[in-house]
Amino acid sequence: MSLNSVKNIILVMSGKGGVGKSTIAVRLAFGLSQQGKNTGLLDIDLHGPSVVSMTGIENQPIQTNQDHHMIPIQKNEYLHIVSIASLLDHPDSPVIWRGPMKMGVIEQFIKEVAWPSLDYLIVDCPPGTGDEVLSIIQLLQQGSQIVNLSTIIVSTPQKIAYLDVRKSIQFAKKMNVAILGLIENMSSIICPHCNQSILMLDTSETERASKDFQIDILARIPWDQKVLLEGDQGLSFDKKSNIGLISIIMKKRIEKSRGKIHWSGREDLNLRPCGPKPHALPS
Numbered sequence: 001m002s003l004n005s006v007k008n009i010i011l012v013m014s015g016k017g018g019v020g021k022s023t024i025a026v027r028l029a030f031g032l033s034q035q036g037k038n039t040g041l042l043d044i045d046l047h048g049p050s051v052v053s054m055t056g057i058e059n060q061p062i063q064t065n066q067d068h069h070m071i072p073i074q075k076n077e078y079l080h081i082v083s084i085a086s087l088l089d090h091p092d093s094p095v096i097w098r099g100p101m102k103m104g105v106i107e108q109f110i111k112e113v114a115w116p117s118l119d120y121l122i123v124d125c126p127p128g129t130g131d132e133v134l135s136i137i138q139l140l141q142q143g144s145q146i147v148n149l150s151t152i153i154v155s156t157p158q159k160i161a162y163l164d165v166r167k168s169i170q171f172a173k174k175m176n177v178a179i180l181g182l183i184e185n186m187s188s189i190i191c192p193h194c195n196q197s198i199l200m201l202d203t204s205e206t207e208r209a210s211k212d213f214q215i216d217i218l219a220r221i222p223w224d225q226k227v228l229l230e231g232d233q234g235l236s237f238d239k240k241s242n243i244g245l246i247s248i249i250m251k252k253r254i255e256k257s258r259g260k261i262h263w264s265g266r267e268d269l270n271l272r273p274c275g276p277k278p279h280a281l282p283s
């Protein structure tokens with residue numbers, strides 16, 4: 001069976017590299033599966049796939065069924081993962097392909113994978129608006145059984161990141177992909193001393209993009225050492241760390257489906273200064 005029975009598809013995109021797309025895609029997929037939603041996680045970052053190592057399935061090769069269709073790797077009962085990384089001979093092997101080859105493999109990921117019926121398909125995109133992202137949108141829009149195609153755009157709050165993010169927003173609008181909202185990543189840090197979230201960067205670029213394009217800020221995620229270590233080690237994520245993000249996005253989707261355009265339920269982190277006794281920096 002190809003990808004012809006999926007209720008919701010969410011592309012995790014950004015104009016900029018290294019802002020946390022894969023981290024958010026993996027956590028979103030994991031959180032949905034932990035809630036009993038049948039979830040697919042598709043990594044279309046062909047040149048820099050991260051999903052396999054972030055989910056700790058590096059040593060599991062993809063098997064095929066009797067129709068020669070690839071069988072997604074199951075991380076848990078409800079999470080089905082497909083990535084180019086599972087098809088490479090060695091994790092260090094680079095993918096050296098031009099546009100048509102890339103389009104071909106993405107088409108295979110949709111048409112020649114034995115996807116089960118899915119409540120959600122989360123797609124981890126490469127940075128920018130190149131061949132891979134364009135191909136997947138066009139292929140998904142051709143699929144008659146696919147109902148909700150939307151995107152979450154991720155950024156860090158630096159001006160230079162937002163110059164590219166604004167392009168991603170315009171791209172999504174041109175391609176008629178609904179924008180669920182922006183996620184601002186790593187603008188604050190969780191203080192190891194007082195456990196509070198401390199603002200590190202000016203977040204006005206996020207506010208500006210949100211205002212200019214009438215897009216909600218879905219979440220602001222602090223820099224958290226635990227998130228980084230879990231990403232590096234491919235640990236099984238604890239349930240608690242996913243819940244906030246999932247509930248925010250689910251709420252947004254429910255309100256959209258009821259015809260509401262504006263979403264007011266912002267769950268900003270508590271951005272307070274560190275307590276009276278800040279930790280001394282190590283000398």
Ligand SMILES: Nc1ncnc2c1ncn2[C@@H]1O[C@H](COP(=O)(O)OP(=O)(O)OP(=O)(O)O)[C@@H](O)[C@H]1O
Nearest residue numbers: 017018019020021022023127222223224227228231
């Ligand atoms: N909130 C966070 N706190 C700490 N580390 C984070 C956080 N978000 C992402 N990271 C780390 O930052 C690095 C880059 O994140 P990630 O790979 O998810 O970005 P990306 O946008 O997918 O990058 P690329 O454009 O290369 O695909 C990773 O090491 C990841 O673990």
Ligand SMILES: [Mg+2]
Nearest residue numbers: 021022045050
């Ligand atoms: Mg990535």
